[in-house]
Amino acid sequence: MTTLPDPVETAAKPRTRDAEATKARILDAAKKEFAKSGMGGARVDVIAEKAKANKRMIYHYFGSKEGLFQTVLENAYVDIRTAEQKLNLDHLEPRDALERLVRFTWAYYLRNPEFITLVNSENLHRAKHLKKSEVVKVYSRKFVSMMDDILSRGVAAGVFRAGIDPVQLNITVAAIGYYYLTNRFTGSIMFERDLMAKDALEERLRFNIDTIMRLVAA
Amino acid sequence: MTTLPDPVETAAKPRTRDAEATKARILDAAKKEFAKSGMGGARVDVIAEKAKANKRMIYHYFGSKEGLFQTVLENAYVDIRTAEQKLNLDHLEPRDALERLVRFTWAYYLRNPEFITLVNSENLHRAKHLKKSEVVKVYSRKFVSMMDDILSRGVAAGVFRAGIDPVQLNITVAAIGYYYLTNRFTGSIMFERDLMAKDALEERLRFNIDTIMRLVAA
DNA sequence: TAAGAAAGTAACCAGTTAGTGCGTTAGGTG
DNA sequence: CACCTAACGCACTAACTGGTTACTTTCTTA
Structure with missing residues (x-):
């Protein structure tokens, strides 16, 4: 290793917590995925990834895949x-x-x-x-x-x-x-x-x- | 054992082979399943069961689940x-x-x-x-x-x-x-x-x- | 009638998938 | 500043799922 990355620009962001923003990102990603593949065809892992959220959060906020679909x-x-x-x-x-x-x-x-x-x-x-x-x-x-x-x-x-x-x-x-x-x-x-x-x-x-x-x- | 069952009426059917009839049963079952759950949601095993056919027959006649859907x-x-x-x-x-x-x-x-x-x-x-x-x-x-x-x-x-x-x-x-x-x-x-x-x-x-x-x- | 092609079957496999258990960390509050 | 709640993350699992392997049975035909 040569130089340490500038912490301000490339630090593995402490990821400030923001429940509402996370919820919104999940809903947005879910809408797209459900629209692309239908309720049955959409994948929870893909939604989590696209929302830049952890899958666990989906279950925390929406209970289940169906709960998420219903909200969307x-x-x-x-x-x-x-x-x-x-x-x-x-x-x-x-x-x-x-x-x-x-x-x-x-x-x-x-x-x-x-x-x-x-x-x-x-x-x-x-x-x-x-x-x-x-x-x-x-x-x-x-x-x-x-x-x-x-x-x-x-x-x-x-x-x-x-x-x-x-x-x-x-x-x-x-x-x-x-x-x-x-x-x-x-x-x-x-x-x-x-x-x-x-x-x-x-x-x-x-x-x-x-x-x-x-x-x-x- | 007392009496032999009348082979014509109750024999555990030797299951006469009939490719066309089997194909038709598969297509009929597939149409219903695909209609009920969509192409993605339908289950190949369920189609085989409803068609009273072996799952292997589906792959024999139609190649894949998508091939079956296309025919339907x-x-x-x-x-x-x-x-x-x-x-x-x-x-x-x-x-x-x-x-x-x-x-x-x-x-x-x-x-x-x-x-x-x-x-x-x-x-x-x-x-x-x-x-x-x-x-x-x-x-x-x-x-x-x-x-x-x-x-x-x-x-x-x-x-x-x-x-x-x-x-x-x-x-x-x-x-x-x-x-x-x-x-x-x-x-x-x-x-x-x-x-x-x-x-x-x-x-x-x-x-x-x-x-x-x-x-x-x- | 022997033989082989075609129809049919059961068990299995490798990859997915929704859902969880459990531990970590940020940040507001007393 | 200690504490606690809520946000977040990793790694796991039990059940499924499309597809296949290896085999038996029936029918046709040379």
Whole structure:
């Protein structure tokens, strides 16, 4: 050995303790791993490594792999529902509000591809983790009433037809974006085109807005 | 010992050898297991047991777990595409043909829930198995041209508007059924209603037909 | 009918994997 | 500053899991 490394720069850091930061790093790594491999396929050791945390910490903070998955899933739902509420659609003209929601949903899926995979994984497990979550139900009610409000205002303004079920419409808005993106790999093969190319994505968004607008038009 | 059992009825079956039947039993069991747990979560031992076959036979006939999955997946795609071709939509009035396709797609997903889960699993793996399949591409081309034909005839008859991309329409027809069913567990919690109840399913089908008809109407 | 190919079986193996026991260390508090 | 709680880390294990080895049994055919 020749020179001792500068302790300030390369010392094996005394690693200041920070429970919240460690938790956050674990959740972030877990979200990525669960999204990449699903709840069953994700490896706890890999999550610990990517989080630069010890595996023991995962069990300390989240109890089990399933506990960790449940927290990740719950956070994901809270995140999208919170973002939706921030759109302030009630200040917009009904048609603009609806178009904005379609655009937001599409953009959210594109920017948060983990969301889709987490939801798929949860449905493979028959929603056993989500069932335990009370928060999600509260947020979902707000989500439905938001659409209900847009529809009512649209009908009153004479721009939407009456009798549309907000739940069915919500499902449809999600479906036309979600399906395209979750099945982008098999879809690109079947239709022999790159569904993720920039112009393909733009075309799909236009098509989706069109689909929803024609569906609700008076 | 008193009486010898009737060999025809109760003999500890000499287990007549039948490669095709064994293969078929393995494929059937594999489809169910892969659908229930995904490609990663399914267990080869469980498949062998359910197929009443020896695990060694799986490796003999299909090489590996992935080889087995690929065959199951390929069969699933061929099955739905074949059933679609049998609909004979080219003899129907365009609007009837399209409605029939929407109804068929919905009914197929309902009667073959494994299909959806297999496709989801394949997309989690970025379609690495489907990429190797040449058959699927051939069938898919026929699928697209079928929709193309319906659209052209509809435009010519003045009942559909022009300029609709058959691929986008195909994706949308699949999406509005597929999403509802694959996310039926989380959906039932979020919307606080049983999405699989008989009347809920009927309502969704009606809504979907309506969505597609309004989308293509002139 | 002898022989060999194909179908079928049981036991086994090496590598993983979720989960733990137990000891160490940082840092806030009395 | 002594003490104690909570953060952190290492090394281990019991159960599993995809895949294989070595073998027996059945059927076909020359």
